Amino acid sequence: MPAVSDAEDTAVRAKQIPEAAVARLAVYLRILSGLAEQGATTVSSEELSAAAGVNSAKLRKDLSYLGSYGTRGVGYEVQVLVSQIERILGLTRQHRVAVVGIGNLGHALANYGGFPGRGFPVEALFDLDPDLIGVPVGGLPVSHMDDIPRVCSEREISVGIIATPPTAAQSVCDRLVAGGVQCILNFAPVVLQVPAHVEVRKVDLAVELQILSFHVARRADSAASAGSAGENQGNTGLPGTGGAADNGSGGRNGAGTDGGLGMVVR
Secondary structure (H helix, E strand, C coil): CCCCCHHHHHHHHHHHHHHHEEEEEEHHHHHHHHHHHHCEEEEEEHHHHHCCCCCHHHHHHHHCCCCCCCCCCCCEEHHHHHHHHHHHHHCCCCCCCCCCCCCHHHHHHCCCHHHHHCCCCCCEEEECCCCCCEEEECCEEEEEHHHEEEEECCCCCCEEEECCHHHHHHHHHHHHHHCCEEEEEEECCCCCCCCCEEEEECCCHHHHHHHHHHHHHHHHHHHHHHHHHHHHHHHHHHCCHHHHHHHHHHHHHHHHHHHHHHHHHH
């Protein structure tokens, strides 16, 4: 049988990894990179899982997709894991990035120093504002949005970040695709229509905040329900306390979903 190359083996493994596990691998890589910078050479599954906020069984399952099983009593070699995860995530080569929309968010993204060190150098900036065209941001001059296809093609941009108002997002997306961009990170609160070969990740900060609101409200409701139940138990058997009515009130407090879910719905 013909030998299987490392690239072919990596491609096969990548197809087997669930989407949720890919997201966790990116978290493991961030933690492992930090450990490497601190001089750590090995890490146990318990240490890594605790830092990532997952249980150790899930961690070991995720790493098994890489073909890495660690050594009993020793753990995992940090640098080996870093190399394996970088390879499976396609980080062994750089992905050139374009930021479209140089408002507050786009300006911050253009100036973020963490992108180049992780293989994502920002190579192009675009906006419509005539006062911004030609002005350097983060060391790069801002180009006009009409030039997106040409500039992205010339600079071999593979990742586009959309930080525009929602009304402009689809038009910007179409221009990025025309320029050969294969991956789009979308901060605009709209659903983009793209060809099948283009990957899109949506970041909706308002939705994330609403989800956090739900969890906070649910915990508050649980605490209120537990407190009410405790009061009812303390009142049981006392004359004139109206235990049955209190229990009913406690049940209403325990439900407590209107406040929490209402925040999410809005």
